Amino acid sequence: MSIVSVDDAAVRELRHGFEGRVILPRQEGYEEARALFNAMIDRHPAVIAQCASVGDVESAVRFGRDGGLTTAVRSGGHSVAGMSTVDDGLVVDVRNMKAIDVDPERRTVRCGAGVTWGELDAATQVHGLATTGGRVSTTGVAGFTLGGGSGWLERKHGLACDNLIAVELVTAASDLVRASESEHPELFWALHGGGGNFGVATAFELQLHPLGPTVLGGLMLWPGERGREVAEAVREEIAGGPDELALAVVYLTGPPEDFVPPELQGRLCCGLALLWAGPELGDGEPHARRLRELEPAVDLVGPMPYAELQRMIDDPPGLRNYWTADYLDELSDEAIDVFASHSERMPIPSACQAILFPWGGQVARVSPNDTPMARRDAEWVSHPFVLWESAADDERHLAWGRGISADLKPFTSGGVYLNFIGDEGQDRVRAAFGDGYDRLSRVKSLYDPDNFFHLNQNIRPAVVG
Ligand SMILES: Cc1cc2nc3c(=O)[nH]c(=O)nc-3n(C[C@H](O)[C@H](O)[C@H](O)COP(=O)(O)OP(=O)(O)OC[C@H]3O[C@@H](n4cnc5c(N)ncnc54)[C@H](O)[C@@H]3O)c2cc1C
Incomplete structure (x- = not known):
């Protein structure tokens, strides 16, 4: 571990009038302040500027720029690639700006x-x-x-x-x-x-x-070997379904909870998540009813507080994470088969998940003039979400996550949603924006011509002139 020390006078100047906390290595709170959600990320910033106001952010950015420090920006700390922290540089941390x-x-x-x-x-x-x-x-x-x-x-x-x-x-x-x-x-x-x-x-x-506070939503679970049927049923239900209907297919380890039958706890399960986002809960019931015809072993779909549904799949921090994702124009039987075969080989028990999200509805009804994100008409997003505890298990888990992604490639559209991936390089960033990349690059050159903010899914500034 090398920790560079920054200029003391510059740190004193940063602290002057700073409303939040400027935390240096070995100071109280440093270990907690540098930790991210993904336990694989173990970096040691030279300075963490925990900002409490806009003025603090302005001072921190000036400090980083004038001191030539590589600068990361951190909020919720959920960047799976660890882009919100940096070895030997500055973290502009806004997590305490909570109004x-x-x-x-x-x-x-x-x-x-x-x-x-x-x-x-x-x-x-x-x-x-x-x-x-x-x-x-x-x-x-x-x-x-x-x-x-x-x-x-x-x-x-x-x-x-x-x-x-x-x-x-x-x-x-x-x-x-x-x-x-x-x-x-x-x-x-x-x-x-x-x-x-x-x-x-x-x-x-x-x-x-x-919306809410009570919505119709929740999870259904089946033994893993029923996964293909579940994926097919979700595909059928969402096709032409109303915008109010949200569904996802997810393979996971049956959790050790009372609502899970003992024979499914610790075993591979396939589940679905459902939310009806319409004003009348009853209008969502026919969708849940049709999916129930597959006789889930666990059926938690019912009226529940929206805020609780939003915590339904919370994972604890401190696990090792590897993620990737791809857009699929359609979910063919062959794609389901590849997805299911890999999911059946998921390391079990673990916190891993293999997820398929249907897009469509309002996601697809935008033009490139509305957002730079390309291929928003993708019908499905595949998202292997690999979580495990010990570094000794890295190879096995990474191989599983990468394998599912590699074998799904023939079914993918080439587009990608960047929030669902780690650092997969410039080609993937360009794939996420398609023709919008050049326009983004021009905006970048107006607001950050030197690429000061480059610890992110980076858009390179256009060369102007
Ligand atoms: C458990 C988990 C569940 C997730 N679920 C979803 C999901 O359902 N849907 C989805 O779309 N994504 C999801 N994500 C991905 C998530 O949206 C991205 O990782 C996102 O970048 C996290 O934002 P953050 O503020 O928590 O992360 P941070 O690690 O703090 O920041 C990530 C990056 O965002 C940028 N950033 C953060 N704060 C600022 C700021 N104030 N100003 C400018 N840039 C900033 C920086 O480039 C930074 O590197 C999930 C991630 C995790 C770990």
Whole structure:
């Protein structure tokens, strides 16, 4: 472990008037402050600037830039590739910027960039409102939304970024700008999936929609060998289904919970997750009823609080993570077969999951003028989600995750959703944006011409002139 020491005078100057905390190696709180969700990431920043205000963010960016420090931006800490931290550099950490202000009349929320989805859902659900958010409550609103934001409400209300009204952000020049349809419109477009490339977001304003607090949703589980039938049934149910219907197919280890029959605990299971996002719970029942005809061993689909559904698949931090993903134009029988065969070889017991999300609905009803994300008309997203405990098991788990992805390639469209992958290189970043990459690159050159913010799914600045 090498830890460079930064200039003391510069640190003193940063601390002067800083409302949050500037944490250096070996100081109290450093170990906790440097940890990310993915236990494979073990980096030692030279400085962690835990900002409490916009002024702190401006000072931190200036400090990083003037000191020539490689700078990462951290919010919820869920970057699976560890892009929100750095060895020997600066972390601009906004996790403590937690203000939430809901306007129930306008159905909008303004929140600080450190808010997690669990916190945002709790605040908006008081008013029976919600917006598309993470399926795991500890994920940060910031990284999630800037990267697109795929959640259970997406077929009805679009991705999280489609619900953006404005983003306030500090650019590489330490300027605070507000991006919306009428202010910095090109930047606003780029922030719909272009990630952390353009500055440090300090606040988000998002559109809300009536939902809950009680929704129809939950999980059904079958023994793993029934997985093909489950995937086929979900495919049939979602095809032409209303936008209110959200479904997913997931292979996982049967959890050691009372609601799981003993013979399925610790064994491979295939399940589905369902949410009905319409105003009348009863309208979702026919969908649940048809899926029940497969006689699940566990059936937890019923009325439940939306905020609880949003925590239904929460994983603990501190596990080792490898993720990848691909878009599929259709879910053919052959693709199901490949997906199922690999899932049947999932390391068991483990926290691994192999997931298929159907897209469509509002996700697909956007033009390239709305967001830079290419191939949003993909019908399905495959998402091997590999989690395990011990470094000694790395090889086996990585091989499983990579294998499922490699064998699914013939069925994929070439597009990818960047929030669901680690660091897979520039080709994948370009694949995620297609023709939109060049326009993003021009926006990057306006707001970050030196690529100061490069620890992300990086968009290289266009050479201007
Ligand atoms: C358990 C788990 C569940 C997930 N579920 C989903 C899901 O359902 N749907 C989905 O779409 N994605 C999901 N993700 C992926 C997640 O959306 C991305 O990893 C996202 O980047 C995490 O955001 P964060 O703020 O928590 O992460 P961080 O690690 O803090 O940040 C990740 C990156 O986002 C950028 N960033 C963060 N904060 C800021 C900021 N204030 N300003 C500018 N850039 C910033 C930076 O580039 C940073 O490197 C999940 C991730 C995990 C670990």
